[in-house]
Amino acid sequence: MVTDPQTACFEAGIKFGTLYHQFAGTPVSPDSARSLERAMAEAIENQPHCESVSVHILDDALDAELAGSTADYTELTGRFMEVEMEIDYEGVRVRTEMEMEDGYPLMKIVSVE
Amino acid sequence: MVTDPQTACFEAGIKFGTLYHQFAGTPVSPDSARSLERAMAEAIENQPHCESVSVHILDDALDAELAGSTADYTELTGRFMEVEMEIDYEGVRVRTEMEMEDGYPLMKIVSVE
Amino acid sequence: MVTDPQTACFEAGIKFGTLYHQFAGTPVSPDSARSLERAMAEAIENQPHCESVSVHILDDALDAELAGSTADYTELTGRFMEVEMEIDYEGVRVRTEMEMEDGYPLMKIVSVE
Amino acid sequence: MVTDPQTACFEAGIKFGTLYHQFAGTPVSPDSARSLERAMAEAIENQPHCESVSVHILDDALDAELAGSTADYTELTGRFMEVEMEIDYEGVRVRTEMEMEDGYPLMKIVSVE
Numbered sequence: 001m002v003t004d005p006q007t008a009c010f011e012a013g014i015k016f017g018t019l020y021h022q023f024a025g026t027p028v029s030p031d032s033a034r035s036l037e038r039a040m041a042e043a044i045e046n047q048p049h050c051e052s053v054s055v056h057i058l059d060d061a062l063d064a065e066l067a068g069s070t071a072d073y074t075e076l077t078g079r080f081m082e083v084e085m086e087i088d089y090e091g092v093r094v095r096t097e098m099e100m101e102d103g104y105p106l107m108k109i110v111s112v113e
Numbered sequence: 114m115v116t117d118p119q120t121a122c123f124e125a126g127i128k129f130g131t132l133y134h135q136f137a138g139t140p141v142s143p144d145s146a147r148s149l150e151r152a153m154a155e156a157i158e159n160q161p162h163c164e165s166v167s168v169h170i171l172d173d174a175l176d177a178e179l180a181g182s183t184a185d186y187t188e189l190t191g192r193f194m195e196v197e198m199e200i201d202y203e204g205v206r207v208r209t210e211m212e213m214e215d216g217y218p219l220m221k222i223v224s225v226e
Numbered sequence: 227m228v229t230d231p232q233t234a235c236f237e238a239g240i241k242f243g244t245l246y247h248q249f250a251g252t253p254v255s256p257d258s259a260r261s262l263e264r265a266m267a268e269a270i271e272n273q274p275h276c277e278s279v280s281v282h283i284l285d286d287a288l289d290a291e292l293a294g295s296t297a298d299y300t301e302l303t304g305r306f307m308e309v310e311m312e313i314d315y316e317g318v319r320v321r322t323e324m325e326m327e328d329g330y331p332l333m334k335i336v337s338v339e
Numbered sequence: 340m341v342t343d344p345q346t347a348c349f350e351a352g353i354k355f356g357t358l359y360h361q362f363a364g365t366p367v368s369p370d371s372a373r374s375l376e377r378a379m380a381e382a383i384e385n386q387p388h389c390e391s392v393s394v395h396i397l398d399d400a401l402d403a404e405l406a407g408s409t410a411d412y413t414e415l416t417g418r419f420m421e422v423e424m425e426i427d428y429e430g431v432r433v434r435t436e437m438e439m440e441d442g443y444p445l446m447k448i449v450s451v452e
Contacts, residue, residue, distance in 0.1 A: 002222045006122040009115075010209070010222050013126020021135040022252055024414065025363035027244070032268035039265030042258035046299035071443065073272035075363065075416065096123070104410065109115045109123050131366070137251035137301065139361055145381035152378030155371035159412035184330065186385035188250065190301065217297065228348075228448045235345040236435070236448050239352020248360040322349070335341045335349050 005112050008089035011049045012096045015085055016107045019044050019053070020078065020098075028080065029066070029073040033057040036076070044085070051086040051093075058082065078105025118225050121202035124162045125209045128198055129220045132157050132166070133191065133211075141193065142179070142186040146170040149189070157198070164199040164206075171195065191218025231338050234315035237275045238322045241311055242333045245270050245279070246304065246324075254306065255292070255299040259283040262302070270311070277312040277319075284308065304331025344451050347428035350388045351435045354424055355446045358383050358392070359417065359437075367419065368405070368412040372396040375415070383424070390425040390432075397421065417444025 023040050034057075041053040061080050066072060074080075083098040095110040136153050147170075154166040174193050179185060187193075192213055200207040208223040249266050260283075267279040287306050292298060300306075309324040321336040362379050373396075380392040400419050405411060413419070422437040434449040 002122075002225055003118075005116075006118055006225055007222060009119040010122040010126040010220075013123040013128075014130040014220060015126075017127040017130020017132075018134045018253070019130075021131045021364055022249075025360055025416075026248055027269045027272040029272050032265070032272055035261065035265040035268045039258070039261040042261045043253045046253040046255050046258055070441065077364075077414065077416075102409065107123075107127060109120060112115055112119055134251055135362075135365055138247055138303075140357070140382045140385040142385050145378070145385055148374065148378040148381045152371070152374040155374045156366045159366040159368050159371055183328065188303065190251075190303075215296065228451055229344075231342075232344055232348040232451055233448060235341075235349040236352040236446075239349040239354075240356040240446060241352075243353040243356020243358075244360045245356075247357045333349075333353060335346060338341055338345055 004090045005092045005094075008049070008087055008092040008094045009109060009112065011089050012085065012087040012094045012109065013107075015044050015047055015050055015053070015087065016083070016096060016098065018047065019055075019083060020105070020107075024075070024077055026076040027073050028057065028062065028076045030059050030062055032073070033059060033062065049087050049089045051088045054084045056082045079103075117203045118205045118207075121162070121200055121205040121207045122222060122225065124202050125198065125200040125207045125222065126220075128157050128160055128163055128166070128200065129196070129209060129211065131160065132168075132196060132198075133218070133220075137188070137190055139189040140186050141170065141175065141189045143172050143175055145186075146172060146175065162200050162202045164201045167197045169195045192216075230316045231318045231320075234275070234313055234318040234320045235335060235338065237315050238311065238313040238320045238335065239333075241270050241273055241276055241279070241313065242309070242322060242324065244273065245281075245309060246331070246333075250301070250303055252302040253299050254283065254288065254302045256285050256288055258299075259285060259288065275313050275315045277314045280310045282308045305329075307331075343429045344431050344433075347388070347426055347431040347433045348448060348451065350428050351424065351426040351433045351448065352446075354383050354386055354389055354392070354426065355422070355435060355437065357386065358394075358422060359444070359446075363414070363416055365415040366412050367396065367401065367415045369398050369401055371412075372398060372401065388426050388428045390427045393423045395421045418442075420444075
């Protein structure tokens with residue numbers, strides 16, 4: 001027996017794994033950050049039960065990384081972004097987010113309603 | 114309030130999204146299928162709360178694809194594999210699998226215990 | 227001994243492999259195609275020696291795929307896009323493109339000047 | 340006019356971009372490094388004109404990364420691997436390699452024969 005809230009949380013997890021591993025490694029700079037944020041959000045919103053996705057690439061974190069570098073771009077990874085997502089499965093609303101915690105990108109459920 | 118079974122299902126979803134979108138697109142042939150299966154399983158087993166992963170690349174489906182082609186490899190996608198996974202989060206065991214259903218790779222929860 | 231035109235062609239190949247394998251598998255629909263095109267182009271333009279990238283996602287090909295399907299999105303792959311790229315390495319200009327040929331996405335050099 | 344050595348170098352670049360961006364971001368630990376090395380090499384060897392690929396995941400670099408961490412795995416990126424590749428296009432042999440230089444993974448042509 002699997003409940004609707006459990007399935008809703010499973011669906012939320014799929015979207016997070018997809019977003020992260022589809023786009024991690026993408027060449028990114030402050031100049032290209034806005035188009036990448038939008039493409040990531042719109043790509044994941046295609047997936048079933050996905051109500052909304054918001055991706056925020058952290059210009060300050062990119063700038064800090066590039067200041068100590070001879071390159072003018074880097075590879076997208078968890079410490080350069082924050083993500084919020086809402087899933088709706090059979091009327092169950094799951095809100096999730098990803099942000100850095102103790103140096104790691106932590107994906108977590110904010111609420112199940 | 115998020116329950117342990119809900120979090121366990123979220124974690125299971127993350128692993129599935131990761132596995133699929135990290136490896137989809139990989140050049141694959143019957144000759145390289147065994148090493149890819151193993152690498153996919155061992156990579157995902159690194160992730161937190163992931164007890165076991167089994168990836169089965171379907172040689173018959175690969176052969177059928179390549180029979181109608183001038184190439185001797187293709188790109189990995191859902192119709193060429195079946196996956197089973199067990200997640201253990203705070204004592205909650207979630208079993209999941211992915212297989213084709215109506216022409217789509219369907220990721221689903223088999224049981225939550 | 228490696229010549230500048232040879233290195234320019236090597237650099238062009240790197241960009242093509244990057245573009246294809248970073249973004250293949252991305253969930254895509256006619257509604258999200260424009261943002262994905264732009265993000266792909268801007269991401270690759272970050273890479274060294276890359277003058278310009280143009281990505282055209284083929285709405286007709288997407289529509290045809292989705293017409294025979296119960297889903298309203300698919301995974302990005304070579305038959306849904308055309309790509310043009312210009313590389314400039316030490317004054318050598320390489321123009322490349324990718325388009326379908328005999329059912330395969332063919333990446334090729336158009337000119338080296 | 341594009342010469343065979345130029346096309347051989349273009350093909351070599353494609354393989355490098357593919358290898359890097361297909362597998363960057365993969366969860367990796369010393370325990371899973373061997374299966375990933377093998378899968379990466381065999382996957383890329385499927386591609387046209389690719390004679391041989393050797394991937395060496397650097398256990399020392401992984402150990403150093405994980406020593407300063409509470410996690411027991413990380414994401415694959417350029418500083419954790421060295422790669423050598425041989426391409427043969429119409430009798431032209433191109434040898435390439437990737438290794439770290441000044442903090443960046445540098446892909447380069449070793450020889451064209």
